[in-house]
Amino acid sequence: MEVKQSDPMNLQLDPFFDLSKDCLCIADYDGYFVKVNPAFIELLGYSEEELKSRLISEFIYPEDKELTAAHRERLKKNVPLVNFENRYVCKSGDVVWLHWTSTPMENERLIYAIAKDITHKKKLEADRILHLGELSEANDKLKQLNYTTSHDLRSPLNNILSLVDLIDLTKIDDVETLDLIRYIRLSAEGLKTSLNSFVDTFKQNDISNRNLEEVDFRASLQKVRNSISTLIQNAGVEFHLDFSSLESVRFNAAYMESIFLNFITNSIKYARPNVTPIISIVTDQKNGEKTLTYSDNGLGIDLDKVGHLIFNLNQKFHDNEDSKGVGLYLVYNYVTSLEGSIDVDSKVNEGTTFTIKFKA
Numbered sequence: 001m002e003v004k005q006s007d008p009m010n011l012q013l014d015p016f017f018d019l020s021k022d023c024l025c026i027a028d029y030d031g032y033f034v035k036v037n038p039a040f041i042e043l044l045g046y047s048e049e050e051l052k053s054r055l056i057s058e059f060i061y062p063e064d065k066e067l068t069a070a071h072r073e074r075l076k077k078n079v080p081l082v083n084f085e086n087r088y089v090c091k092s093g094d095v096v097w098l099h100w101t102s103t104p105m106e107n108e109r110l111i112y113a114i115a116k117d118i119t120h121k122k123k124l125e126a127d128r129i130l131h132l133g134e135l136s137e138a139n140d141k142l143k144q145l146n147y148t149t150s151h152d153l154r155s156p157l158n159n160i161l162s163l164v165d166l167i168d169l170t171k172i173d174d175v176e177t178l179d180l181i182r183y184i185r186l187s188a189e190g191l192k193t194s195l196n197s198f199v200d201t202f203k204q205n206d207i208s209n210r211n212l213e214e215v216d217f218r219a220s221l222q223k224v225r226n227s228i229s230t231l232i233q234n235a236g237v238e239f240h241l242d243f244s245s246l247e248s249v250r251f252n253a254a255y256m257e258s259i260f261l262n263f264i265t266n267s268i269k270y271a272r273p274n275v276t277p278i279i280s281i282v283t284d285q286k287n288g289e290k291t292l293t294y295s296d297n298g299l300g301i302d303l304d305k306v307g308h309l310i311f312n313l314n315q316k317f318h319d320n321e322d323s324k325g326v327g328l329y330l331v332y333n334y335v336t337s338l339e340g341s342i343d344v345d346s347k348v349n350e351g352t353t354f355t356i357k358f359k360a
Contacts, residue, residue: 023115024100030074031055034110034225043117045091061087061095075104077196082234087117097122161185212338215251217243217283217292224260235268237277246283247288249358255334262327263354266352267296272349290358297351303344310344 017024023040027033033052040075041048044059051059060068064086069082081102087095102113120258172178225232225239250299264279271277280295301310311332331354335342339359 023117025113025115027056027111027113029109029111031057031072038053040115043090043096044088045223050091059088061089063087067273074274075102078104078106080104081113083231092331095119157188160188161192163186210255211252213249213253214248215253215256215282216248217256218247220253220256221260221281224257224264228261228265231265231268235271235277237264237268237283240278240280242282246285246290246292251282251338251358252334259331259334261357262331263294266327267298270298272297272299286331288360290360292356292358293353294356295351295353298350300348301344301346302348303346311342 011229017035020037021039023043024037025033025040026035029178032054033056036048036051044051045060057065057069061251068086071084075081081100084100084102085097087097088094096117097119098115099113099118100113102111104111164181167181169178169181172181221241267277267279275297278297280293282293284291284293305311311328332342335356341357343355343357344352345355
């Protein structure tokens with residue numbers, strides 16, 4: 001019996017389009033929806049006619065319109081869009097977060113797109129950042145209390161010891177009283193020694209000398225690049241590297257990888273639309289000072305306005321949907337916890353440069 005093979009081009013795709021739980025749509029180059037599936041209609045709350053009769057930009061959250069428009073222009077130049085997130089305003093007034101993958105069909109002058117509703121995920125991330133901030137604040141207060149208490153208690157102890165020294169023991173004949181004075185002095189000296197030891201130990205733990213090793217810059221960077229290779233490739237990042245003056249430094253390996261990860265992902269998130277991200281990483285060693293300089297050509301930061309906040313927790317300086325306000329806070333704490341320092345130089349639309357000075 002002859003078996004007739006089905007032609008894939010003739011397969012009916014409407015059931016897939018209609019039954020998908022993800023939001024599927026087709027848009028034209030003029031900025032209008034040509035087709036939307038039921039999941040998209042249900043999520044936004046508009047009728048199919050309403051969605052098709054208005055410009056797509058009218059449904060986008062105001063703060064996301066400019067960035068979305070820039071990516072739409074890239075789509076019209078036949079550049080696919082992946083891992084893009086923006087907000088839409090529902091008919092009810094609610095705001096939803098969508099994660100997009102879009103492919104242009106230049107011959108048809110159409111854009112085929114899939115969007116996933118990630119509103120719940122964004123809420124969880126916001127809650128996590130809020131809790132992280134609260135924990136960090138509580139931890140800072142606890143550390144300050146420990147330092148303050150340990151430091152301040154030594155003053156009255158020193159006063160007690162001074163008062164004991166002022167006592168003229170030759171004027172005291174009672175043996176029990178003399179013994180009691182000696183015990184008071186011994187107890188005060190013992191408590192002072194314990195407090196000094198506690199403060200020194202606390203400081204030692206706080207600056208984190210744990211897990212230090214000779215960290216190779218190139219190997220650490222390559223490990224990070226491998227872990228986010230798809231993100232780097234999609235963004236078209238160009239790297240300019242020079243580790244010839246300083247190939248390694250004594251540091252925490254996990255911290256170094258996290259620093260590179262946060263710097264690179266920030267450069268990609270805050271790249272200028274239609275401008276290839278260029279990242280430069282240079283190490284140097286002069287007069288005993290070891291430095292790492294990281295630069296990009298991204299959107300930059302207005303340091304006159306927000307320079308004093310740049311390393312604080314939960315600070316965001318651009319309307320980027322993926323910004324959490326945590327990365328630079330972590331980088332700062334990694335560097336300073338190991339007694340290094342970090343400086344920033346930046347100009348709007350000219351890029352940003354971070355200079356890390358390692359502990360000598």
